[in-house]
Amino acid sequence: MAGMPHRSGTHRSPLRRKSSSDDRAMRLFILVIAAYLVIALALPLYVMFSKSLENSQGAFVGFQNYLEYFNTPALVYSIQNSLFIGVVTTTITVTIAFILAYALTRSRMPGKPVFKTIAMIPILVPSLLPGIALIYLFGRQGLINELLFGYEIYGPIGIVIAEVFFTLPHALIIIITALSIADARLYEAATALRANRARIFFTVTLPGVRYGLISAAFVVFTLSVTDFGAPKVIGGDFNVLATDIYKQVIGQQNFEMGAVVSMVLLLPAGLAFVVDRIVQKKQVALLSARAVPLEPLPNKRFDTVMLTYSIIISIFILGILGVCQFAALVKFFPYNLSLGLSNYQFDLMDGGGWDSYFNSIEMASYTAVFGTIVVFAGAYLVEKGQGLGPIRGAFQFLAMLPMAIPGLVLGLAYIFFFNAPSNPLNFLYHTMAILVISTITHFYTVSHLTATTALKQMDSQFESVAASLKQPFYRTFMRVTVPVCTPAILDISIYLFVNAMTTVSAVVFLYSPHTTLASVAVLNMDDAGDIAPAAAMGMMIFYTAAGVKILHYLLSRGIEARTQAWRVAVAK
Amino acid sequence: MSEVFLKIENLTKNFGQFTALRDISLEVFQGEFVCFLGPSGCGKTTLLRAIAGLDIQTQGSIAQAGADISVLPPAERDFGIVFQSYALFPNLSVEKNVAYGLESRRAQRDGISQRVAELLALVDLADQAKKYPAQLSGGQQQRVALARALATSPGLLLLDEPLSALDAKVRAHLRMEIKNLQRRLAVTTIMVTHDQEEALTMADRIVVMNHGIIEQIGTPQEIYASPASQFVADFIGTMNFLSAKVASPGKCLLDATEVAVDTSGLEAGQQVQLAVRPEDIHLEAKESGSAKEQNQTPGTIESLEYLGAFVRATVKLHQSGVRVQADLSSGNIDQSAMVAQTAVAVTFPADKIRLYPLGT
Numbered sequence: 001m002a003g004m005p006h007r008s009g010t011h012r013s014p015l016r017r018k019s020s021s022d023d024r025a026m027r028l029f030i031l032v033i034a035a036y037l038v039i040a041l042a043l044p045l046y047v048m049f050s051k052s053l054e055n056s057q058g059a060f061v062g063f064q065n066y067l068e069y070f071n072t073p074a075l076v077y078s079i080q081n082s083l084f085i086g087v088v089t090t091t092i093t094v095t096i097a098f099i100l101a102y103a104l105t106r107s108r109m110p111g112k113p114v115f116k117t118i119a120m121i122p123i124l125v126p127s128l129l130p131g132i133a134l135i136y137l138f139g140r141q142g143l144i145n146e147l148l149f150g151y152e153i154y155g156p157i158g159i160v161i162a163e164v165f166f167t168l169p170h171a172l173i174i175i176i177t178a179l180s181i182a183d184a185r186l187y188e189a190a191t192a193l194r195a196n197r198a199r200i201f202f203t204v205t206l207p208g209v210r211y212g213l214i215s216a217a218f219v220v221f222t223l224s225v226t227d228f229g230a231p232k233v234i235g236g237d238f239n240v241l242a243t244d245i246y247k248q249v250i251g252q253q254n255f256e257m258g259a260v261v262s263m264v265l266l267l268p269a270g271l272a273f274v275v276d277r278i279v280q281k282k283q284v285a286l287l288s289a290r291a292v293p294l295e296p297l298p299n300k301r302f303d304t305v306m307l308t309y310s311i312i313i314s315i316f317i318l319g320i321l322g323v324c325q326f327a328a329l330v331k332f333f334p335y336n337l338s339l340g341l342s343n344y345q346f347d348l349m350d351g352g353g354w355d356s357y358f359n360s361i362e363m364a365s366y367t368a369v370f371g372t373i374v375v376f377a378g379a380y381l382v383e384k385g386q387g388l389g390p391i392r393g394a395f396q397f398l399a400m401l402p403m404a405i406p407g408l409v410l411g412l413a414y415i416f417f418f419n420a421p422s423n424p425l426n427f428l429y430h431t432m433a434i435l436v437i438s439t440i441t442h443f444y445t446v447s448h449l450t451a452t453t454a455l456k457q458m459d460s461q462f463e464s465v466a467a468s469l470k471q472p473f474y475r476t477f478m479r480v481t482v483p484v485c486t487p488a489i490l491d492i493s494i495y496l497f498v499n500a501m502t503t504v505s506a507v508v509f510l511y512s513p514h515t516t517l518a519s520v521a522v523l524n525m526d527d528a529g530d531i532a533p534a535a536a537m538g539m540m541i542f543y544t545a546a547g548v549k550i551l552h553y554l555l556s557r558g559i560e561a562r563t564q565a566w567r568v569a570v571a572k
Numbered sequence: 573m574s575e576v577f578l579k580i581e582n583l584t585k586n587f588g589q590f591t592a593l594r595d596i597s598l599e600v601f602q603g604e605f606v607c608f609l610g611p612s613g614c615g616k617t618t619l620l621r622a623i624a625g626l627d628i629q630t631q632g633s634i635a636q637a638g639a640d641i642s643v644l645p646p647a648e649r650d651f652g653i654v655f656q657s658y659a660l661f662p663n664l665s666v667e668k669n670v671a672y673g674l675e676s677r678r679a680q681r682d683g684i685s686q687r688v689a690e691l692l693a694l695v696d697l698a699d700q701a702k703k704y705p706a707q708l709s710g711g712q713q714q715r716v717a718l719a720r721a722l723a724t725s726p727g728l729l730l731l732d733e734p735l736s737a738l739d740a741k742v743r744a745h746l747r748m749e750i751k752n753l754q755r756r757l758a759v760t761t762i763m764v765t766h767d768q769e770e771a772l773t774m775a776d777r778i779v780v781m782n783h784g785i786i787e788q789i790g791t792p793q794e795i796y797a798s799p800a801s802q803f804v805a806d807f808i809g810t811m812n813f814l815s816a817k818v819a820s821p822g823k824c825l826l827d828a829t830e831v832a833v834d835t836s837g838l839e840a841g842q843q844v845q846l847a848v849r850p851e852d853i854h855l856e857a858k859e860s861g862s863a864k865e866q867n868q869t870p871g872t873i874e875s876l877e878y879l880g881a882f883v884r885a886t887v888k889l890h891q892s893g894v895r896v897q898a899d900l901s902s903g904n905i906d907q908s909a910m911v912a913q914t915a916v917a918v919t920f921p922a923d924k925i926r927l928y929p930l931g932t
Contacts, residue, residue, distance in 0.1 A: 469673030
C-alpha cells in the first residue's frame with residue numbers, strides 16, 4: 001500500500017459537513033448576539049466617526065472639525081494634560097501596586113487577606129469619590145491642607161492622587177497574578193548558584209513579571225487617561241480630554257466637536273489596548289509552563305517592612321473612604337461638625353433624590369442578569385460553535401473592542417446613534433433599557449474574557465461526546481457547561497453589577513429625568529456645590545457594592561461546599 | 573468477520589497546505605477490533621475524527637453498515653467514543669454520566685436505571701455508581717467512559733488513545749479487560765494508539781500509518797514477522813538494519829559474507845537494507861577465523877546490557893565494523909561464556925531476515 005499512487009489532477013471542491021439541527025440553532029444564536037454587538041457597539045461608533053466629519057447642520061465637511069480642533073490651543077493643551085496625568089499616574093500606581101503585590105505574595109507578613117481586600121475597595125466606589133475626599137482633606141478649608149505646602153489640590157495633584165486610588169486595584173490584580181506564577185525551581189537554582197537576594201530579584205523576579213508589569217502599566221494608563229470622574233471633581237481649570245468631551249457636549253452643546261475629541265481620546269486608549277493584547281499573548285506562553293509554586297521563607301526584617309508598607313497603603317485607602325463617610329455625616333463642614341443624617345435627604349437636592357439610588361440598583365440588576373446571559377452565551381457560541389468562521393472572528397474582535405472605548409465616547413456615540421429620528425431603535429432613547437445596553441457593552445470585554453477562560457478550561461471533548469450520544473447542545477449546555485462554569489458566571493454578574501453601580505462616564509449622556517442614577521447624582525450634586533450629599537450618595541454606592549460583594553463571597557463559599565465532591569476534577 | 577461494516581474509500585484530509593491523510597482506503601469487518609498505529613502526526617487521529625464526523629475529510633467517502641455517512645454530522649452517525657481525557661462530565665455522578673445518552677430517548681426511568689446498572693456491572697463498577705468522576709482512579713474513570721460510550725449500544729466503538737493517560741500496570745490490566753469486553757459484545761471497534769504493544773496485544777488487525785498513508789494492514793503476527801516496509805520494520809519492535817547488496821536470486825552479499833535470503837522482487841546488484849531482529853540472531857563463541865558456516869560472519873561482543881528476561885549484546889562485525897544488537901535469552905546459550913571482547917560467530921537465519929530496497 002505504501003507506494004499506492006494517489007490520483008492527481010482531480011480538483012474537486014472540499015467536502016462540507018451536512019449541518020445538524022444543533023449547528024443551525026447555534027448559528028442562529030450567534031448571529032443574534034453578533035447583531036447585538038453590531039447595534040450596540042459598531043454602528044454607534046461608526047455614526048460618531050461620521051459626525052466628526054460633519055458640521056452642526058449635518059453637512060459633510062471632511063476634516064474641518066479636526067483642523068479647528070488642532071487650531072484651538074485650549075483644546076490641544078488637554079492632550080498634553082491627559083498624557084501627563086496618564087504617565088505620572090501609571091508610574092506611581094504601578095510602583096505602589098508592585099510593592100504591595102510583592103508583600104502579598106513574597107512575604108510572610110500577617111493579615112494578607114485583609115490587606116488584599118482593603119486594596120480592592122476602590123473598585124466598589126465611583127471615581128468621583130476620591131476627589132470628594134481630597135477636597136475635604138486638602139481643599140481650601142481642608143482638614144490637613146497645610147500638608148500641601150501651599151500647592152493647590154484642584155488640578156494635576158488632586159487628579160493624580162485620585163487616579164492612583166482608583167487604578168490601584170486594577171494594577172494590583174494583574175501584578176499579583178504575574179508574581180503568583182513564579183516557579184520555585186528557578187529560585188532554588190539561583191540560590192544554589194549562590195546569587196544574593198538582589199541578584200535573584202533582578203535576574204529572576206523582575207523578568208518573570210515583566211509582562212505583568214507592562215500589562216498593568218497599560219491598563220492603568222488607559223483608565224487614568226479616559227477617566228472622567230476624578231478630573232471632573234478635582235481637576236479645577238486643568239482640562240483633560242475626558243472633561244473636554246463632557247464640556248463640549250453638556251456645556252456647549254457642540255456635539256461635532258465632542259465627536260472630534262472622542263476620536264482623539266480613542267487613540268491612546270486604542271494603542272494601549274493593542275499593546276496589551278500583544279503582551280497578554282506572551283504572558284499565556286509563560287503560564288503554560290508547569291511550575292512549582294513558590295513558598296516565601298520567613299524573614300523578620302523584610303516581613304516587618306512589608307507589613308508597615310501594607311498598613312500605610314491601607315490607611316490611605318480607608319482614609320479616603322473614612323473622610324467621605326465623615327463628610328456625609330457632618331452637618332455643615334467646617335462650621336458645624338456635629339453629626340446627623342441631613343445630607344442623606346437626597347430628595348431635597350438636585351440629582352434625582354433617593355429615586356436615583358433605586359434606579360441604580362434596578363439598572364445594575366438588569367445589567368447583571370441580561371449582561372451575564374448575553375456575555376456567557378456569546379462566549380459559549382464563539383468557543384463551541386461550528387462553522388461561520390469569519391463571523392466568529394468578527395464577534396471575537398467586537399467583544400474585545402469595548403476595552404478600548406472610553407465610557408464617555410460610547411455614551412456620546414449612543415446619543416448620535418439612538419437619538420437619530422430616523423433610527424427605528426429611537427424608542428430606546430431616554431429609557432432604562434439604553435442605560436442597561438450601554439453598561440453591558442461598556443463592560444463587555446472583561447466579562448467575555450472571564451467567560452472564555454472558564455470555557456477553555458473545560459474539556460473540549462464534552463461536545464463531541466454529547467454529539468455521539470445524540471444529545472442536543474442546549475442539554476449539555478444546561479446540564480454540564482453552566483454548572484461547571486457557575487463560579488465564572490457569578491463572577492461576571494457581580495462584576496457587571498458593581499460596575500453598573502459605580503459607572504458615570506457612559507451613562508452621563510444617556511440618563512433621563514425618570515432614570516437618574518446614583519453615580520450621576522454624585523456628579524450633579526457635586527457640580528451644584530452639594531458636596532456633602534454627594535459624598536453621602538457615593539458612600540451609599542459603596543455600601544451597596546460591598547454588600548453585593550459579601551453576598552457573592554458567601555454564595556461562592558456555599559457553592560464550593562456543595563460541589564466539593566466534583567470540583568477537584570475541574571481544578572486539575 | 574466476513575461482512576464489511578465500515579468502508580473507507582480514497583479519503584484525503586488537508587489542513588491548509590498540509591496533507592494529513594492521503595488517499596486512504598480501508599475496510600473494517602463486522603465485530604472486528606482494528607488498531608490505527610503510528611507515530612504522532614501520522615494521521616491516525618485525523619482518520620478517527622473523520623470516521624466520527626468530528627473533522628470532516630476533504631475528499632473521499634465513508635460508508636457504515638452500507639449507508640453513506642461521508643458528510644453526516646456526528647449526531648447523525650452511529651458510534652460511541654472514548655477520549656484520552658475520558659471527557660467525563662465532572663458535575664454528574666458515575667450513573668448519570670452513563671445514563672447521559674439514554675435519558676432523552678424517552679426510555680422508561682426503570683429501563684434506564686436497569687441499563688445503567690447492567691453497564692456498570694459490565695465494567696465492574698457497580699459499587700461506584702453514586703460517586704463523581706474526580707473521586708475515582710484513572711482506570712475507573714476510563715471504564716466509566718467506556719460504559720457511557722456503550723450505553724446506547726452503538727454499532728461502532730471508537731477509542732482515541734484510551735489508555736495512554738494511565739500508569740503501566742493499570743494499562744496492562746485494562747488492555748485485557750477492554751479486549752474481553754469487545755469480544756463479548758462483538759462491537760466493531762477502532763482504537764487509535766501510538767503504543768505498539770497495545771496494538772499487538774489487542775487488535776485483530778493493525779493498520780500501520782505514517783505521514784498520512786497506510787504502510788501496512790495485517791494481523792499482529794503478520795505485522796511483526798513480515799513487515800511490508802522498512803518503516804514498519806523499524807517502527808514495530810527492535811530491528812537491526814545492515815547495508816547489503818543482492819548477489820544473485822536467493823543470495824545477497826553482506827560485505828564479504830554471502831547470505832541466503834528470499835530476494836523475490838529484487839534484482840541482482842541492487843543495494844538493499846538487510847533487516848533482522850535481535851532475538852533472531854544467533855551468537856556462538858568462536859575464533860574469528862572459524863565463522864565459515866551458512867549465513868555466518870565473525871564479530872566481537874563489545875558490551876552487554878542486562879534487561880531482566882534477556883541480555884542484549886552489542887556485537888561489532890569484523891568485516892564492516894558495523895554494530896548489531898543480538899539478544900541472549902538465558903535458555904538460549906551459556907551466558908558465562910559471553911563476556912565483553914568475546915569473539916563470536918554471528919548467524920543470520922535465512923528464514924528470519926528480510927531485505928528492503930534502499931530508500932523506502
